[in-house]
Amino acid sequence: MRRFLLLFILIGVTASAQEATEQQTSVFGDYYPISIKPTVRYLSSMVDQEEILFDANPVVYYSFYNNMVKNLQDESDKRFSSTFYASFQPHIRMYNENSRPVKTPSYRVLLGFQLLRKTDGNHFLAAALESGHYSNGQSGCAFDINLDDETSPCDAIYAMITDQTNLSDILNRVNGNFSTNFTRVSGNFRYNNLKKNTPYQVHSFTGWYELWHNNMFFLADLGGYNPLDIDIYGRHRLGFEYEYLHTYKETLKYSVGLRMEGISGAHPSVEPLRAEVFGTWYPFKSDFGFFVSYIYGHDNYNYRFVDSGNQISVGVSWDWFTPFQIKRVENLRSKQ
Numbered sequence: 094m095r096r097f098l099l100l101f102i103l104i105g106v107t108a109s110a111q112e113a114t115e116q117q118t119s120v121f122g123d124y125y126p127i128s129i130k131p132t133v134r135y136l137s138s139m140v141d142q143e144e145i146l147f148d149a150n151p152v153v154y155y156s157f158y159n160n161m162v163k164n165l166q167d168e169s170d171k172r173f174s175s176t177f178y179a180s181f182q183p184h185i186r187m188y189n190e191n192s193r194p195v196k197t198p199s200y201r202v203l204l205g206f207q208l209l210r211k212t213d214g215n216h217f218l219a220a221a222l223e224s225g226h227y228s229n230g231q232s233g234c235a236f237d238i239n240l241d242d243e244t245s246p247c248d249a250i251y252a253m254i255t256d257q258t259n260l261s262d263i264l265n266r267v268n269g270n271f272s273t274n275f276t277r278v279s280g281n282f283r284y285n286n287l288k289k290n291t292p293y294q295v296h297s298f299t300g301w302y303e304l305w306h307n308n309m310f311f312l313a314d315l316g317g318y319n320p321l322d323i324d325i326y327g328r329h330r331l332g333f334e335y336e337y338l339h340t341y342k343e344t345l346k347y348s349v350g351l352r353m354e355g356i357s358g359a360h361p362s363v364e365p366l367r368a369e370v371f372g373t374w375y376p377f378k379s380d381f382g383f384f385v386s387y388i389y390g391h392d393n394y395n396y397r398f399v400d401s402g403n404q405i406s407v408g409v410s411w412d413w414f415t416p417f418q419i420k421r422v423e424n425l426r427s428k429q
Contacts, residue, residue, distance in 0.1 A: 123159040126209050126219035127279045127299060128152075129182060132384075134408020136186075139392055140261060140400045144189040148394075148406070152182045161209060174209040180223075184394060196267055197229045199395040201275075204310075217283040224276040226309060226316045229395040233268035235322065236260070242270040243319055251321040256361045260325065260399040271396040273318040273326060276311070277303040295338040297350075303330040325399075327359030346375035346382075356391065356398065364391045364401035373410060380412040 129152050136148040159176035184199035203225025210218045234240035234247035236254070241247060254260070279301035286294035305328050307317035318326065336350035354367040367390035375382040388404040 123154065123156045123176065123178075124161045125154055125159075125176065125178070125207060126161070126217060126283070127207055127221040127281050128154065130410045130412055132408055132410045134384075134406045136406045136408075137404045139397075139402040139404050142261075143266060146187040146189055148408075149185045150182070151185070152180065155179045155181075165211060172211050174211075176205075176207050178205050178207075179203070180205060180225075186394060197231055197269065197271070197395055199227070199229050199271075201225060201227045203275075215287055216285050217281070219281040219283075221277070221279040221281075223279070224310050225274070226272075227275050227305075227395075228272035228316065229270070231268045231270045233265050233270060235265055235269040235271065235319075235396055236263045238265045238267050238269075248321065254325075254360075258360075258362060260360055260362050261401070264396060264399055266397075269396055270319070271322075272316060273305045273323075274307065274309045274316055275303055275305050277301055293340040295336075297334075297336045297338065299332075299334040299336075301332045303332070304328060305330070324358075325360045325363075327356045327363070327365075329357040331355045331357070344378065346378075348373045348375075348382075354390075354393070360399070363399055366390045367393060375412075382410050382412065384408060384410050 129150065131150055131152045133149045133151075134147065136145050138145045156176055156178045159178065161174045161176060164174040180201070180203050182201035182203070184201075186198070188196065190196075203223045205221060205223035207219060207221040212218065232242055234242050234244070234250060237247060237250050240250065279299060281297065281299040283298075284296040305318070305323070305326055307314070307323075309315045309317070332352070332354040334350060334352040336348050338346070338348040340346045349372045350370075352369045352371065356363060356365045359365065367388070369386050369388045371384055371386035373382040373384040384407070386406045388406065390401055391398045392400040
């Protein structure tokens with residue numbers, strides 16, 4: 094009962110904050126064609142060492158410049174839209190432990206640029222370049238709870254790791270350090286079927302490549318990784334997502350999709366594949382939805398990518414790029 098009470102409290106707080114930002118024109122209300130959706134969910138545990146109470150991604154985007162909606166609804170023939178932004182992407186889990194209810198959280202802080210082009214057929218092509226820092230803010234040795242990171246005793250633990258070592262069994266889940274800088278390149282294509290100038294059927298295809306590197310923005314030697322960790326992390330990650338979004342009679346909206354990620358160059362005990370099948374129901378005429386999903390493969394919570402297995406989740410999400418009326422379509426049709 095306690096886990097569900099905490100989950101609903103967090104959902105309520107997040108929903109209230111989201112509603113408040115939607116009622117005003119601000120950097121919080123802009124659209125991002127390539128983005129991570131904020132979520133709050135129940136998530137089953139992947140390994141026996143930990144029992145998850147809930148999992149949350151309270152992601153926020155702050156635009157320095159964003160003309161996405163303006164250009165798509167403009168009466169002119171502008172085809173390109175863009176945005177330059179910062180994003181804070183925390184990933185928080187609460188575990189069923191009295192002494193440490195929240196441990197080793199994840200933080201992504203990044204700068205990003207996106208470019209969107211509307212085709213003659215009213216479809217969208219988008220590209221994104223993002224770079225920043227990813228860590229959990231801990232100082233302990235990743236594989237020994239009694240040692241500090243980047244000390245000689247901790248280095249000796251790393252020296253004992255072989256290709257046969259099961260890293261999930263020895264991971265320091267209390268305060269083990271995880272840190273790297275990263276750069277991600279993404280592309281998205283949205284195939285829109287329109288009704289009354291609003292997309293009512295959308296096929297969205299997204300692919301991305303992510304490189305983990307030591308220097309922030311490839312320039313500053315800040316917030317990078319321990320050299321002993323990078324051979325465990327793997328430098329390269331590839332991903333793909335397909336989502337089908339359908340609005341029925343302008344009142345019922347739902348989506349189904351598949352999300353996949355692969356890790357290249359990680360330790361042999363790491364499962365390189367992660368796959369998630371999901372479905373979302375939007376009961377109100379808004380970007381707020383309820384979703385369920387099934388996950389197979391490695392975990393995506395900081396150093397817990399060394400864990401792998403099966404999970405189910407149930408929760409709520411908010412969409413940063415919901416279908417909206419493209420007024421420019423009506424103008425072009427009237428000219429024709």
